[in-house]
Amino acid sequence: MAVDTALVGRTFPPTEPYTATREKVLEFARATGSEFDGHTAPATFPIVVAFAAMTALMEDPDVGIALHRVVHGEQRFTYTRPVVVGDRLVATLSVDSLRQIGGADIIGTRSEITDESGEPICTAYATLVHRAEEPA
Protein backbone atom coordinates (compact mmCIF):
# COMPACT_ATOMS: atom_id res chain seq x y z
CA MET A 1 0.00 0.00 0.00
CA ALA A 2 1.37 3.41 -0.95
CA VAL A 3 1.48 6.16 1.63
CA ASP A 4 -1.34 8.69 1.22
CA THR A 5 -0.16 11.96 -0.37
CA ALA A 6 -2.37 13.83 2.14
CA LEU A 7 0.52 13.23 4.54
CA VAL A 8 2.48 16.09 2.92
CA GLY A 9 2.37 19.23 5.01
CA ARG A 10 1.21 17.39 8.10
CA THR A 11 2.89 18.29 11.40
CA PHE A 12 2.90 15.77 14.23
CA PRO A 13 2.58 16.62 17.92
CA PRO A 14 5.87 17.57 19.66
CA THR A 15 7.74 14.76 21.39
CA GLU A 16 7.92 14.62 25.18
CA PRO A 17 10.85 16.72 26.45
CA TYR A 18 14.10 14.73 26.55
CA THR A 19 16.74 15.87 29.02
CA ALA A 20 20.28 15.77 27.66
CA THR A 21 21.81 14.75 30.97
CA ARG A 22 25.57 14.67 31.39
CA GLU A 23 25.34 10.87 31.62
CA LYS A 24 23.38 10.48 28.34
CA VAL A 25 25.66 12.88 26.45
CA LEU A 26 28.76 11.17 27.83
CA GLU A 27 27.33 7.76 26.90
CA PHE A 28 26.72 8.96 23.31
CA ALA A 29 30.19 10.54 23.10
CA ARG A 30 31.82 7.33 24.32
CA ALA A 31 29.76 5.19 21.95
CA THR A 32 30.97 7.25 19.00
CA GLY A 33 34.49 7.83 20.35
CA SER A 34 33.86 11.57 20.32
CA GLU A 35 35.71 14.10 22.44
CA PHE A 36 33.54 15.35 25.31
CA ASP A 37 34.34 18.67 26.94
CA GLY A 38 31.84 18.07 29.76
CA HIS A 39 29.30 20.40 28.16
CA THR A 40 28.87 20.07 24.37
CA ALA A 41 27.05 17.11 22.83
CA PRO A 42 28.39 15.42 19.67
CA ALA A 43 26.89 16.88 16.47
CA THR A 44 24.69 13.85 15.73
CA PHE A 45 23.35 13.57 19.30
CA PRO A 46 20.00 15.21 18.34
CA ILE A 47 19.20 12.05 16.33
CA VAL A 48 18.04 10.63 19.67
CA VAL A 49 15.01 12.97 19.71
CA ALA A 50 14.62 13.07 15.92
CA PHE A 51 14.47 9.27 15.98
CA ALA A 52 11.68 9.40 18.57
CA ALA A 53 9.73 11.79 16.32
CA MET A 54 10.26 9.56 13.27
CA THR A 55 9.18 6.49 15.21
CA ALA A 56 5.92 8.23 16.14
CA LEU A 57 5.33 8.94 12.43
CA MET A 58 6.10 5.39 11.38
CA GLU A 59 3.97 3.83 14.09
CA ASP A 60 0.93 6.04 13.38
CA PRO A 61 -1.68 3.58 12.07
CA ASP A 62 -3.27 6.31 9.89
CA VAL A 63 -0.03 6.83 7.95
CA GLY A 64 0.18 3.31 6.53
CA ILE A 65 3.91 2.69 6.91
CA ALA A 66 5.15 -0.88 7.43
CA LEU A 67 8.08 -0.39 9.78
CA HIS A 68 10.18 -3.29 8.49
CA ARG A 69 10.12 -1.79 4.98
CA VAL A 70 11.62 1.55 6.01
CA VAL A 71 15.23 2.45 5.22
CA HIS A 72 16.97 5.63 6.32
CA GLY A 73 17.94 7.19 2.99
CA GLU A 74 19.38 10.55 3.91
CA GLN A 75 20.06 12.69 6.98
CA ARG A 76 21.08 16.30 7.41
CA PHE A 77 21.37 18.59 10.43
CA THR A 78 21.59 22.36 10.52
CA TYR A 79 22.39 23.96 13.86
CA THR A 80 21.50 27.24 15.47
CA ARG A 81 23.73 26.11 18.32
CA PRO A 82 25.08 22.78 19.60
CA VAL A 83 23.09 20.73 22.11
CA VAL A 84 24.58 21.19 25.57
CA VAL A 85 24.21 19.29 28.82
CA GLY A 86 20.99 20.20 30.58
CA ASP A 87 18.98 21.00 27.43
CA ARG A 88 15.39 19.77 27.51
CA LEU A 89 14.92 18.78 23.86
CA VAL A 90 11.62 18.68 22.00
CA ALA A 91 11.25 17.54 18.37
CA THR A 92 8.35 18.52 16.13
CA LEU A 93 8.21 16.55 12.91
CA SER A 94 6.61 17.68 9.66
CA VAL A 95 6.33 15.79 6.40
CA ASP A 96 7.76 18.08 3.72
CA SER A 97 7.56 15.88 0.65
CA LEU A 98 6.40 12.55 -0.70
CA ARG A 99 7.45 11.02 -4.00
CA GLN A 100 6.89 7.60 -5.44
CA ILE A 101 9.73 5.99 -7.36
CA GLY A 102 9.51 2.42 -8.59
CA GLY A 103 6.79 1.63 -6.09
CA ALA A 104 8.77 3.01 -3.15
CA ASP A 105 7.58 6.01 -1.14
CA ILE A 106 10.31 8.58 -0.56
CA ILE A 107 9.22 10.54 2.51
CA GLY A 108 10.99 13.81 3.28
CA THR A 109 10.72 14.77 6.95
CA ARG A 110 11.88 17.77 8.92
CA SER A 111 12.14 17.76 12.72
CA GLU A 112 12.51 21.13 14.38
CA ILE A 113 14.44 20.54 17.59
CA THR A 114 14.03 23.20 20.23
CA ASP A 115 14.47 23.61 23.95
CA GLU A 116 11.42 23.37 26.15
CA SER A 117 10.59 27.05 25.70
CA GLY A 118 10.61 26.68 21.91
CA GLU A 119 13.99 28.32 21.25
CA PRO A 120 15.53 26.69 18.15
CA ILE A 121 18.57 24.44 18.53
CA CYS A 122 18.74 22.51 15.28
CA THR A 123 16.75 21.09 12.39
CA ALA A 124 17.04 17.43 11.45
CA TYR A 125 16.05 16.54 7.88
CA ALA A 126 15.55 12.83 7.24
CA THR A 127 14.54 11.01 4.09
CA LEU A 128 12.80 7.72 4.74
CA VAL A 129 12.47 5.18 1.96
CA HIS A 130 9.41 2.99 2.32
CA ARG A 131 9.97 0.04 -0.02
CA ALA A 132 7.16 -1.49 -2.00
CA GLU A 133 5.83 -4.87 -1.00
CA GLU A 134 7.07 -7.77 -3.08
CA PRO A 135 4.39 -9.24 -5.36
CA ALA A 136 2.65 -12.15 -3.67
Next chain:
Amino acid sequence: MSNPASTLSPGDTLATQSFRVTRADLVRYAGASGDFNPIHWSDRVATSVGLPGVIAHGMFTMALAARALDTWAGAPGRVREVGCKFTKPVVVPDDDEGVEVQVAGTVANLTEDAVHISLEVTCNGEKVLGAPKAVLVRG
Protein backbone atom coordinates in the same frame (compact mmCIF):
# COMPACT_ATOMS: atom_id res chain seq x y z
CA MET B 1 37.90 26.07 12.64
CA SER B 2 40.72 26.77 15.04
CA ASN B 3 43.88 28.65 14.12
CA PRO B 4 44.86 26.48 11.14
CA ALA B 5 41.75 27.83 9.35
CA SER B 6 43.56 31.08 8.71
CA THR B 7 45.87 29.23 6.35
CA LEU B 8 43.27 27.05 4.61
CA SER B 9 42.46 27.39 0.93
CA PRO B 10 39.80 25.74 -1.21
CA GLY B 11 41.06 22.38 -2.45
CA ASP B 12 43.18 21.71 0.64
CA THR B 13 42.90 18.18 1.95
CA LEU B 14 42.42 17.50 5.65
CA ALA B 15 44.19 14.64 7.44
CA THR B 16 42.30 11.39 6.74
CA GLN B 17 41.07 9.66 9.88
CA SER B 18 40.50 5.94 10.33
CA PHE B 19 38.09 4.35 12.76
CA ARG B 20 37.86 0.64 13.54
CA VAL B 21 34.28 -0.58 13.97
CA THR B 22 33.42 -3.85 15.72
CA ARG B 23 30.18 -5.52 16.76
CA ALA B 24 30.75 -4.23 20.29
CA ASP B 25 30.72 -0.66 18.95
CA LEU B 26 27.33 -1.27 17.31
CA VAL B 27 25.85 -2.65 20.53
CA ARG B 28 27.16 0.34 22.45
CA TYR B 29 25.78 2.74 19.83
CA ALA B 30 22.39 1.01 19.85
CA GLY B 31 22.15 1.60 23.60
CA ALA B 32 23.35 5.20 23.43
CA SER B 33 21.10 6.18 20.51
CA GLY B 34 18.03 4.08 21.27
CA ASP B 35 18.10 2.48 17.79
CA PHE B 36 17.69 -1.23 18.51
CA ASN B 37 16.86 -2.35 14.94
CA PRO B 38 18.06 -6.00 14.93
CA ILE B 39 19.80 -5.63 11.54
CA HIS B 40 22.52 -3.90 13.60
CA TRP B 41 23.12 -6.84 15.95
CA SER B 42 21.49 -10.05 14.60
CA ASP B 43 22.93 -11.88 11.57
CA ARG B 44 19.74 -13.93 11.44
CA VAL B 45 17.53 -10.86 10.99
CA ALA B 46 20.03 -9.02 8.75
CA THR B 47 20.31 -11.92 6.28
CA SER B 48 16.53 -12.49 6.33
CA VAL B 49 16.05 -9.02 4.84
CA GLY B 50 18.70 -9.60 2.17
CA LEU B 51 21.75 -8.02 3.80
CA PRO B 52 25.11 -9.84 3.74
CA GLY B 53 25.17 -9.69 7.56
CA VAL B 54 24.97 -7.25 10.45
CA ILE B 55 25.50 -3.67 9.25
CA ALA B 56 26.47 -0.53 11.13
CA HIS B 57 23.77 2.06 11.82
CA GLY B 58 24.01 4.70 9.09
CA MET B 59 23.90 7.23 11.90
CA PHE B 60 26.90 5.56 13.54
CA THR B 61 28.94 6.06 10.36
CA MET B 62 27.72 9.65 10.22
CA ALA B 63 28.77 10.09 13.87
CA LEU B 64 32.29 8.97 12.89
CA ALA B 65 32.30 11.61 10.14
CA ALA B 66 31.20 14.19 12.75
CA ARG B 67 34.02 13.00 15.03
CA ALA B 68 36.50 13.68 12.22
CA LEU B 69 34.96 17.14 11.81
CA ASP B 70 35.49 17.89 15.53
CA THR B 71 39.13 16.88 15.18
CA TRP B 72 39.64 19.11 12.14
CA ALA B 73 37.79 21.95 13.85
CA GLY B 74 39.98 21.58 16.94
CA ALA B 75 37.00 21.40 19.32
CA PRO B 76 33.48 20.01 19.55
CA GLY B 77 30.49 22.26 18.90
CA ARG B 78 31.69 23.92 15.68
CA VAL B 79 29.57 21.96 13.20
CA ARG B 80 26.96 24.27 11.69
CA GLU B 81 25.68 21.76 9.16
CA VAL B 82 26.32 18.11 8.30
CA GLY B 83 24.51 15.76 5.96
CA CYS B 84 24.78 12.69 3.74
CA LYS B 85 22.93 9.94 1.94
CA PHE B 86 23.23 6.37 3.18
CA THR B 87 24.23 4.66 -0.05
CA LYS B 88 26.11 1.48 0.89
CA PRO B 89 25.93 -0.51 4.11
CA VAL B 90 29.01 -0.99 6.29
CA VAL B 91 29.03 -4.73 6.97
CA VAL B 92 30.62 -5.51 10.34
CA PRO B 93 31.86 -9.10 10.78
CA ASP B 94 31.48 -11.01 14.04
CA ASP B 95 35.18 -11.03 14.92
CA ASP B 96 37.65 -8.97 16.95
CA GLU B 97 39.02 -7.09 13.93
CA GLY B 98 35.81 -5.53 12.68
CA VAL B 99 36.17 -3.16 9.73
CA GLU B 100 37.89 0.15 9.17
CA VAL B 101 35.97 3.28 8.15
CA GLN B 102 38.01 6.12 6.70
CA VAL B 103 36.95 9.74 6.69
CA ALA B 104 38.69 12.09 4.26
CA GLY B 105 37.91 15.76 3.82
CA THR B 106 38.59 18.52 1.31
CA VAL B 107 37.99 22.23 1.78
CA ALA B 108 35.29 23.06 -0.79
CA ASN B 109 34.78 26.71 0.02
CA LEU B 110 35.71 29.35 2.57
CA THR B 111 33.65 32.28 3.71
CA GLU B 112 34.39 34.90 6.35
CA ASP B 113 32.82 32.82 9.11
CA ALA B 114 32.57 29.27 7.77
CA VAL B 115 34.50 26.44 6.14
CA HIS B 116 32.60 24.21 3.71
CA ILE B 117 33.97 20.68 3.61
CA SER B 118 33.38 17.85 1.16
CA LEU B 119 33.82 14.50 2.83
CA GLU B 120 34.61 11.06 1.49
CA VAL B 121 33.70 8.19 3.79
CA THR B 122 34.90 4.76 2.71
CA CYS B 123 35.09 1.17 3.91
CA ASN B 124 37.28 -1.36 2.11
CA GLY B 125 37.94 1.29 -0.53
CA GLU B 126 34.27 1.83 -1.36
CA LYS B 127 32.23 4.93 -0.62
CA VAL B 128 29.58 4.21 1.99
CA LEU B 129 28.00 7.67 2.27
CA GLY B 130 26.62 9.67 -0.66
CA ALA B 131 27.62 13.31 -1.05
CA PRO B 132 28.65 13.77 2.60
CA LYS B 133 29.39 17.41 3.37
CA ALA B 134 29.60 19.78 6.29
CA VAL B 135 29.95 23.40 7.27
CA LEU B 136 32.16 24.34 10.21
CA VAL B 137 32.18 27.64 12.03
CA ARG B 138 35.53 29.45 11.86
CA GLY B 139 36.56 30.28 15.40
